[in-house]
Structure formats: C-alpha cells, structure tokens
Amino acid sequence: MKIPFSYIARNLWARRLTTVLTAGGLALVVFVFATVLMLDEGLRTTLVTTGEYDNVVLIRRAAETEVQSGVERRQASIAGSHAALALGADGSPLLSKETVVLISLVKRGSDKPSNVVIRGIGRQGMALRPQVKLTQGRMFRPGASEIIAGASIARRFAGAGIGETLRFGQREWTVVGLFDAGNSGFDSEIWGDAEQLMQAFRRNAYSSVIARLNDGKRFEAFKQEIEADPRLTLEAKREQVFYSDQSRALSNFISILGMVLSVIFSIGAMIGATITMYASVANRVGEIGTLRALGFQRRSILAAFLAEAMLLAVLGGAAGLFFASFMQFISFSTTNFQSFAELAFGFRLNPAIVLKTLVFSLLMGFVGGFLPALRAARMQIVDALRAA
Known part of the structure; x- marks a missing residue:
C-alpha cells in the first residue's frame, strides 16, 4: 500500500509554523541560486545581442x-x-x-x-x-x-x-x-x-x-x-562570437562567486531541513508505528517522509523563484573585465533557469530529507508503539 499524497500534505499544514520557517530558509537559498543564473544570463544576452550573425569583426591578430x-x-x-x-x-x-x-x-x-x-x-x-x-x-x-x-x-x-x-x-x-x-x-x-x-x-x-x-x-x-x-595581419570573428567572448571573464567570475554562495547557503538550508524532518519523525513515532501496524511497508514510510521533505523544498523553491522574478525589473552596471569599460545589464529569467532552480530545490529536499526518512522507515513496530 502507498500512503496518500493528501496525507503527506496535511502533515505539512498541521505544522504550519515549522513548515513556513523551513521553506523560508530554502527560499532564500533558491533566491540566491536563481539570481546568479539570471545575472549570468542577463550578461550573456546583453553581449550576444550586441552582435549580428552575418556581421564580421576584423581586428588585429x-x-x-x-x-x-x-x-x-x-x-x-x-x-x-x-x-x-x-x-x-x-x-x-x-x-x-x-x-x-x-x-x-x-x-x-x-x-x-x-x-x-x-x-x-x-x-x-x-x-x-x-x-x-x-x-x-x-x-x-x-x-x-x-x-x-x-x-x-x-x-x-x-x-x-x-x-x-x-x-x-x-x-x-x-x-x-x-x-x-x-x-x-x-x-x-x-x-x-x-x-x-x-x-x-x-x-x-x-x-x-x-x-x-x-x-x-x-x-x-x-x-x-x-x-x-x-x-x-587581421583576424575575423563573427560579431556575435566576438562580443560573447567579451563576457567570458566576467561571466566566469559571477558564476564561481554565485555557486560558492549557493553551496554554502544550501548546506545550511539542507541542515535546517534535516533537523526539521528529524524533529517531525521524533514527534510522530506513534503515528509511524500505527502506519506500520496497518500494513504499510518500510518503503512506503520512506517514500512518504521523503516526499514530505521534497514537497517542502518545492514550496520553498517556488517562493524563492517568485521573489527572484522581480529582479528582472532591476538593472545595474559593472566593469567588463575584458574592455575595462562600464557595462550596463540586467537580470534575465527564462524557462531553463526555472527548471534548473526547481531541480536544485528538489535536490536540497532529497538530501535534507533522506536520512530522517530512512530513520522513520527503519523503526520497529513494537518499539514505535511502545514509545508512543
């Protein structure tokens, strides 16, 4: 037997405060991750659209x-x-x-x-x-x-x-x-x-x-x-390629800095999700024992708690992505490392970034929820009912 999804969702609703706090932490990490991707995409789009496909740039070799x-x-x-x-x-x-x-x-x-x-x-x-x-x-x-x-x-x-x-x-x-x-x-x-x-x-x-x-x-x-x-003594480049190359150093810097921040924040968020799920397991020992007594197998318990953690991550990811979308209305300038001139560009959100962000949030939910879910699945029926 499989535990119904509605049961999993009601468990999150029953612990609203904890759910909101944990999802908020995940949303912050997703916000940082999404804005880094949007910033990189905005820079790339700005410089690639600078050039025309049929135009050629001739410069000194x-x-x-x-x-x-x-x-x-x-x-x-x-x-x-x-x-x-x-x-x-x-x-x-x-x-x-x-x-x-x-x-x-x-x-x-x-x-x-x-x-x-x-x-x-x-x-x-x-x-x-x-x-x-x-x-x-x-x-x-x-x-x-x-x-x-x-x-x-x-x-x-x-x-x-x-x-x-x-x-x-x-x-x-x-x-x-x-x-x-x-x-x-x-x-x-x-x-x-x-x-x-x-x-x-x-x-x-x-x-x-x-x-x-x-x-x-x-x-x-x-x-x-x-x-x-x-x-x-000239070199020929397509104009789009030429300007795209101009973004390479700055784009690499943004990507590395953003990924470092995202990794650091995501570790904290996953630890928070793990603690939340461990607390959930500890408070629901009797419930787990009852589910096992009703005939639900260990893998169903594992899947239910893991799905709960990933649903929590999706809620946080959706919230982080929602707030990150407002960054599209902001533009700023920075120094292009290639030309040493000021370059103005903005954040760009596209379907690929949305997909990457949601996958990233699901990954955090999976990593943060796997050990608590495994602990819940390994509980013995007798020990769980006795502890309740």
Whole structure:
C-alpha cells in the first residue's frame, strides 16, 4: 500500500509554523541560486545581442578587444574590397571602419569616475546595427564635433544628456541625439564620427572593421582568405562570437562567486531541513508505528517522509523563484573585465533557469530529507508503539 499524497500534505499544514520557517530558509537559498543564473544570463544576452550573425569583426591578430587592436588604413581598404561583402543601397561595400577608445566620465550626483567606450563609426555604422534606434534628437553630422549617447550612458553620466557637452580628446563634443540599442552592450557606449575621433585622439589606425557578408554561410571561407592574406595581419570573428567572448571573464567570475554562495547557503538550508524532518519523525513515532501496524511497508514510510521533505523544498523553491522574478525589473552596471569599460545589464529569467532552480530545490529536499526518512522507515513496530 502507498500512503496518500493528501496525507503527506496535511502533515505539512498541521505544522504550519515549522513548515513556513523551513521553506523560508530554502527560499532564500533558491533566491540566491536563481539570481546568479539570471545575472549570468542577463550578461550573456546583453553581449550576444550586441552582435549580428552575418556581421564580421576584423581586428588585429591576437588582440582580444577593439581597444587593444589596430587596423592600418591600407589593411582596412584591402579587407573592405573583398567580394564576399554585402553591398549597400549605393552599391558600396556594407562596412564600417571604426575606432574605439576609453575615456573617464563622472557619474551624475557623484564625483566617482568610470570608464566609458567612445566608438567612432563609419557612414554605414548604423545600417550594420539594426537594433540601434535613435530615440531623441538627431544623428551626428560627419566632420562635426557631435556625438550620440546610449540611453544607459545618458541616464548615468554627467554631460551625456541630449544638448549637453562633454570634453575629451582636447575638444568639446555636443550630444545631439540619444539611441536605444535594445538592451545590448551598445547602450553603454557613445558614438561619433570615426575620422573626427581619430583626429582628436591623434590616431592613424582604426580599431576594427565591421562588415556584413552577403551570405553568412560563407564565413569560414571568408575567414580563411582574410587570415591567409600575406598583406593583412587581421583576424575575423563573427560579431556575435566576438562580443560573447567579451563576457567570458566576467561571466566566469559571477558564476564561481554565485555557486560558492549557493553551496554554502544550501548546506545550511539542507541542515535546517534535516533537523526539521528529524524533529517531525521524533514527534510522530506513534503515528509511524500505527502506519506500520496497518500494513504499510518500510518503503512506503520512506517514500512518504521523503516526499514530505521534497514537497517542502518545492514550496520553498517556488517562493524563492517568485521573489527572484522581480529582479528582472532591476538593472545595474559593472566593469567588463575584458574592455575595462562600464557595462550596463540586467537580470534575465527564462524557462531553463526555472527548471534548473526547481531541480536544485528538489535536490536540497532529497538530501535534507533522506536520512530522517530512512530513520522513520527503519523503526520497529513494537518499539514505535511502545514509545508512543
């Protein structure tokens, strides 16, 4: 015979205070576990959506970021004449020769400075990023000391709002527009005319060349041809892969720190669940003896107490996941370990994280409830009834 599930649920309801306290401890652990996964997913999504699948990033060989890279004008022209590149409406190759530098800006309401990416783009720079849309003002004029700022930058940094001015590269730059990059990494950048920015920062080489292939499936052939060309010292990467790699160090740090905290907290939560279930077994000795006398086998007792512990874990897991879901409305910024610039991103919850979180809570319930359930199953009928 199997013990009915309703009986198991009523036992938790009969000990409401203990159930709430234990489930609360489990919920805290699940909350930490879920938010770590959501943070990692938010970072990955932000940087992956920064790139387009058919776009290619050309940087100096062995350079990991655009800040470290340098592409000579001659090499940029050679790469830009490749037959695999898509053509724009005017018949010219769809590419943007870009320069990327870091500057230090002060945050609004604070004297704390932080690094911000300044990106000089070419005439086709916006066309290569369809996720980037101007939301206020206008586009900067080529040849002018004008810039447009990402929405995230405009909110957080002094002088980055529309109509305001920033001083860098020995010039005053006027913010003439704001853009929304769809929560991608470009939201944390300021854009201007590449040639003007190169003059301001006294550079004679681009940082990268962004181009679109006329057929994304030809990427491997394009990559081999570019990297085998003796005139070039360039490396080709898909734009999505390039930006995804930028998150690797920060993502690993978040994952390791989060998992360490989750393990420490989960040990405490499992100990708490074990103590709760041991107390439950001690208070229900007579009940266990009666169940055995009625014909319920040891494995049914084991399954019932184990199911009780796992049901308790599911309740705690659902509560922790519920509160973690509100973190999606929070965004913050941190330093990208690859570029050393500030990057804004938020928490992201998806079905895979929900599934992992619930499995994690069930695992805690199983580990915390197994020994008490085993103790209950091993009780002798006579000893249990005598103790009652």
